[in-house]
Amino acid sequence: MAVLTVVAPGVQTTVQDLAGRLGLWDVGVPPSGAADELSFALVNAAVGNPSSAAGLECVLTGPALTCDEDRLICVGGAVHNATIDGWRVRPGLVVRLPAGSVLDLGPLDGPGTRGYLAIEGGLDVPLVLGSRATFVLGGFGGHEGRPLAAGDQLPLGRRENLLSPQSVEPPVMSDSWQVRVIPGPHGAPDHLTADGVDAFFASNWIVDHRSDRTGIRLTGPMPGWARTDGGEAGLHPSNVHDSAYPVGGIMLSGDTPVIVGKDGPSLGGFVVPAVVIEADRWMLGQLRAGDTVQLVPVTVETAAEAIEERRAWLSDLRQEPAPRAAIAAGPARPDVLHRSDGTPPYTIRCAGERHLLVEAGPTELDLTVRVWIHLLAQALRANRPDGVTEMVEGVRSLLIAVDSARLGLVEVAERLAFLATGLADPETVVLPAREVTLPIAFDHPEAHEAMRRYATSVRPDAPWCPDNVEFIRRVNDLQHRDEVFEIVRAATYLVVGLGDVYLGAPVAVPIDPRHRLVTTKYNPARTWTPQNAVGIGGIYLCVYGMEGPGGYQLVGRTVPVWRLSPGDEQPWLLRQFDLIRFTPVSAEELAHDRAEIKAGRADLRVSPATFSIADVRRIEQEAPVDIATVRAKRRAAFEAERARWGA
Template identity: 50%
Template sequence: MTTKITVDRPGMLTMVQDYPGRTGYWQIGVPPSGPMDDLSFRLGNAALGNPEGAAGLESTMAGPALRFTDATEVCVTGAPATVTVNGTVVPQWRPVTVPAGGVLDVGAVAGPGLRVYVLVGGGLDIPEFLGSAATFTLGRFGGHEGRTLTEGDVLVVGEVATGAAVPVPAEHVPAMTARWEIAVTEGPHGAPEFFTRSDIDTLYATDYEVHFNSDRTGVRLTGPKPQWARTDGGEAGLHPSNIHDNAYSVGALDFTGDTPILLGPDGPSLGGFVCPVTVVAADRWKLGQLAPGHTVRFVPVRAEHAASRRALGVARRAGLSLVVSPGGDGDDGVLARRDGDTAVTYRRSGDDNVLVEYGDMTLDLALRARVHALHRRLDTERPAGLLELTPGIRSLQVKVDPDVLPVPTLLDLLAEAEEQLPASDELVVPSRRVRLPLSWDDPATREAIQRYMHGVRADAPWCPWNIEFIRRMNGLDSVNDVFDTVFAADYMVLGLGDVYLGAPVATPLDPRHRLVTTKYNPARTWTPENAVGIGGAYLCIYGMEGPGGYQFVGRTTQVWNHRHPQAAGPFEAGTPWLLRFFDRISWYPVEPEELMDLRADLAAGRGGGVDITDGTFSLAEHQRFLAGNAASIDAFQQVQSVAFAAERARWEAAGA
């Protein structure tokens, strides 16, 4: 007999999650999702005898009322809340039985803490999307119809677990508080390259406050503004927080401009901002319980002393402090450096990621070729414990299970691989030409700018018109020159997932087409789906609605197929992302109304105005092109550099 659950009251932001969520797709911008407080979630499943990752429910601030058709064991964990079965109060953190026809009611979170979890014996029987039942609401997939629950929804319970149901031992129950200490390791972007040592000391000495504008994508904090070790990010952007895009770790403290944000399980996989510290894996559960007004103190620990995330309160008791080695690793987040024709820096990103970074902080396709060679080699060898490989512009993030592949062992493997990589100029890769429609200065992007001015920052120098700001920063005579430059360019895709779901980070192959801008500071809270923007020397197509910081130039058609897994128009079956690494994007202009028709056409499974032809890209040929046009490229960059400096001086004079 199949047990069903009817939602009598959904609570707040109640959604299906599983653990570890949707893994294996970080390199194309699909976050893992999963429970934000994974420890409470896993302990609840273990108490019921379920596999620790079995699908259950997560609620924020207030839980649901659920009616069961058959007698079912449940366990409610997470933040404290009043829990009743048919009106009788029952405890959290221990299995209880809801009788046939009975109602489990989880009330408002009493605090401290923010999220509550409902686990059921046998888990929830939910169709998987890309290998997981986890809900990613921004992407509208996973869980129950890709959304939070509403009244009247019906869920199905899976096969009852065979393990014994036992209460969670009191000493294993996570300790909730309004004043959190969170263990971090330094890196990947520390002092003295990006931050001053004083900045890092201040970071550890500050009680940051959790901002109300926080969610599963990230926990925004308020605290002191860094002094910064750099005046700007060069080609990556005007603000010193800007860098050439690289992969992020969940739990990284991401400075988007001067604003620190702890990246959550629904956060972006790729971006162009610095991260001075990263929460160790075993402490990331705390991000799910940070409520507005709570304070956060970051405590440095040595990576090798960070407790295993695998231990469910046995080797690591959740209620105890992780502070085992005050002062951190003392290496500014750099694990090792390697000299040679192409220098390599190995940066720590938590206790489960290493960021392999090539060369100087410049935009050089030869560095991206080196990244590609290392990516291809590691992907072929796939040593046990290797979980994810995510390329950036001049870096490759390698995620491991440190219990299986310890970071010191990984560093040895990386050093061995480096010895055997081919020369960068030997790179010849498949490179499709992808021609897309672009609605220039689209009304949707204009609306996003207005929202930003009304709700975030009215006096930003890029407002009220991003295109005029781009013109000014690049020393162009008119906004028509911006138009001509964008439409003349071939943009090579160097990374995917810059702002989720296959969103490309791309740069013009011809440096004379590289318009350089800075990113919004602070970032926007809303960006329309498939907006096209420029940040630093890069262009991005936003795969979905969400936050963002690139300067708008227009809007295009979808780069993510919500009809997955069916093939639809230019999308291939089983791969809902349109673009691939090393694709070359070019644009043709359309009116806003025509774009809406093309978007509807693509959503219906037809072509949508997208034209794709196969081809190849040779780095050697590209380098010959650069050499043959060196004089005019240099002249263009000289004008651009003067305009860039003038804009920075204008900011400084205005106190921006």
């Protein structure tokens, strides 16, 4: 078998494919794949590969490579300095890489930030969860789940039955970008003021240096908030009850816009005022620190026309790409497709041109609404039209992804509205569940290391610095830090979402309202969180599935809730509506438990259970005065904390 050998790896060079991993967004597995989908698709098609073939993506500096047999290659994206044995290679031109010659993609000195290489036959690395794409943070896919290193050898695919090669014209790079977006699903007047929405779209945003494949951070003016906080979802007005994001969704993480990237999180608790259209998502892969970005609102119809032009071009590279027309800004309000005043009331809005977001009930936590969302998702799965590709349940929301080439958003909204009329009463439903016991090391050293890094490099004056647990104690009017740990230990947590943050990680809420500690999320978010850290944000608890950014206040660390090994069909270990209990252990005991689970010698402690709204009602009826007293006490402490911030 022919191989491609890495002479020098460049910066963050990874194996990627075009589509990435599909169908796993609901458990926090991002699609990954090429960040600049257009450049990747062009060079891949240029050498005659099928769209499923894998190639290479690099950042800022490209790799040097050699092959042991002649192969056609094409470079693109931000590659401007590629050479073969010192001879310049024009981007988009299909050329032969002779056996033994050295292809050097060179520095990517701008404009643009990512380069691509397609090689005849593609890279024949193993499929992992349905894709060859590398997810570096998760440590899987591509070549051993990591960026390439010198000496790596990548097997090449077969050359039989490939399409005829055809050189292409790469897309134009820039340092000033107009990115078309569809407003919503969130906006005025619920989350932002009308003036705040107008300012959001009128501003010239600057790409922050901390941007990467998980998300593009933008710096600019403060959002014009229409409210003072997120209620039970958190102290900051950006906070919402956990809801799914589409790739390209622009979430307001605190006061910072972050565009969800191909390695981004699927579920989180932040407002999303706009979604980048599919035809312009390629630009996100080329945004460079310091570039300027204007977000231009357009209609779903404009977005559909743009992606159809793209598909037509890629289907026949001999034709000239359609010139990009002058952008005519569309309305700045979210597009509402359906609204119902039933029980619960719900709204269906566009979340880009490929997603719908159903939001139900009031903006506070209502577990009856959470069960209703689950029943709606089950009904759609049982009556799934061709073209629905993903469904992600949130606390009071359901995100539905649609293949726009096969199915329209209006048709899906109509199907949902019909299904909603036939759902069972959530008050009467008994859901199968499991009780899962997790060890937890409170005050774990790694959690404190995350706090220290944040205080040192991000926001030393944040009210949750230097000690998150002390902050939780204060905003819940508790007398001692240990009371925080005792409440977490005593609670039974109901899993109401998976994938926050990543890889099957649960977001959960105590069934007993007296155990619902209230806090807020970091603003801005942390840039590093240890794997399996346990945190609280709003009234929710989450377990971080892997290292990465995060915003929940950290209380400890637990064991992995994700285990990917050869042959594992379902590496996520928790399910919707599982009941989680925590058992305190020392940091040393936790290290032993983590090693045993990672090695497959131990597993989570699990027993059968059920969940029903009747369980919640029973607690509410047994202690109504106590529950009301605790809620009032915490709300007063919450308000006092916010008053201190404004002083």
